[in-house]
Amino acid sequence: MADEDKRLEQIILTRLVRLNAKIQGLVTGLAAGLLIFIATNWLVLKGGRQVGPHLSLLGQFFVGYRVTFLGSLIGFAYAFVCGFIVGYSVAWMYNWIADLKEVKN
């Protein structure tokens, strides 16, 4: 087998992938934000006597959040921040542990 192909296989088999913390934070933040935004507006559009009694419980954590259109924007902002923190933290911690493992090996 060609040397450079062996090299690629070697890299794939032995090296660990590194995550880009900022990108992962952004992606997680956007995904969480959009999820809240869409879920809230879906309930708003459906309407009814009592709109989104369960989702409105998020207000316990996201101060100011309600199941309204304005609430969906507030929810987006909160969820984006939380998602960013979670995604960034997971990636940062993963890279740190992966570095430790590779140094050890």
Place this chain on the structure above:
Amino acid sequence: MDPHTVVVIGAGPAGLTAAYELAKLQRRAIVLEKQDRVGGLARTENYKGFCFDIGGHRFFTKVEEVNQMWRALLGQDFLRRPRLSRIYYNRRFFYYPLRPLNAVIGLGLLRSLLIVLSYVRWQLFPHRREETFEQWVTNRFGKRLFQTFFKTYTEKVWGISCSDLRAEWAAQRIRGLSLKTALLSMFLKPKQTIKTLIEEFHYPRLGPGMMWRAVKDEIERRDCAVRLNCEVAAIRRNGNRIESVVVSNNGHDEIVQGSAFISSMPLGEFLKKLDPPPPPRVIEAAKQLRYRDLIVVCLIVKKPNLFPDNWIYVHDPEVRVGRIQNYKNWSPDMVPDPAKTSLGLEYFCTQGDDLWNTPDADFVELGKREIGRIGVADATDIEDGCVVRVPNAYPVYDTDYRRHLATVREFVDGLENFQTVGRNGLHRYNNQDHAMLTGMLAVRNLVLGEHNDLWSVNTEPDYHEEALVEESAIEEALARVFTKLDRLAFGLSLGAVSGALLFVATLWLVLKGGEVVGPNLRLLNQYFPGYSVSLWGSVIGLVYGFLSGFIGGWLFAFLRNATMFLYMVRAERKAQRGLLRRIFDYL
């Protein structure tokens, strides 16, 4: 003789390209060739006005400098030709690259079905170790397909059993099957290049010899010399420096001095001619480097058209010919009389075997008989023929060649003012364009002081400086995408963040207080027994959050890695299927 002259031994593609590059840089060069014509293994023979190519040289390259040289020197004579080649097996013709319907009709339904079943069987239970070519092909295409299309032709070409031929050779020669190429092909879909390579090629109007005659003329126009019929009898050295070569020309010996030497002669021959000789272990190692030889029987047929192919692969074991070239289909100008056709029957052999020892007249008769048997021409239509013997046509990659080559290389690399180039100079199964590249790089080493490793010039342009940057970037990109996600690291990080999240959420509600604290979050205890929205519950939540996050993260990494692996396997399988369409071009 100018002592600053660069002496080039061999006027094949590598040697002539080196001299051409030196001439362009206004350096004095002298080329010494033992034959009466230039071109080496890529020469064009001429018999009564009929041109015969030695082996069929398609002009196709990924090396841009080589392409530019071809175009610059050949101009309008650089023809673009359609390609058609077929396989002759079991008294039938099969299109090559193989076409499924044509193959099924040719082999019959039952045999085709058995091939498919055999393929499935070897995909499910392959050879655990791939040490031989037979095992390598069987693992990819199944035993029956190997026996039908691979075994006889490969054994004809190499003269040894497929079970003695190293698997490494196939993997090295067939670079299209590399993991990198396979993965790239999934993204880039280079169908056009493959299609072009399969359906068309470039060719000089009067065969490859035309190209090398043009190079010779250009070298001489720039005040350098190409001397034919000059066999190097001895190569004199002083320690690690070559000082001169002794040339034998029509019985007269002459000493040619030079400041640097570039040689494309076979390594063993070069070492044998060194004076004083190298250490015995080096000579012994060189003796173990084996070559396969070629005999071309050229036949002139009194028919304007015989068959539409450029060449036919003859797999059938009933005849000994390995390949039949129809030169008129390479270029119509290869034949002086449009009412006639010229064929080249290629017999792969080894010096000293029964084929090599067959007299020329008997060989022409053998050719006539076999052509008649295959049915491409009637023996009575053949009006004339000649035989061309080509020693050392193919370096053999047998079990121990790497070890022996390493010994030889160690000695040759120690010579200060000497570089070895070309197919036989490097004992590497390089095509014409790669041989030319070794000549170009040798001159760059000599004149520009570069440090190009000629031994690593292979079948892809990855030894190019420009290409190296691109290759490493591609490799880096592939590595970034396909490297593993560490399960433990991802599990721990996701676990830690999940645990912290639940801990903070619980604590937040506890601190907020109220009549009923966190009635909804408390529902989590349906899954996490013992959890409650309290100070103590936040600690329990931390542990549960960590555990569930860890399991989720570990599983995600595991599934992601498995999916990546399956993707790579799929890419390789796809490349293997593509390989079947063009494998004989590489053999």
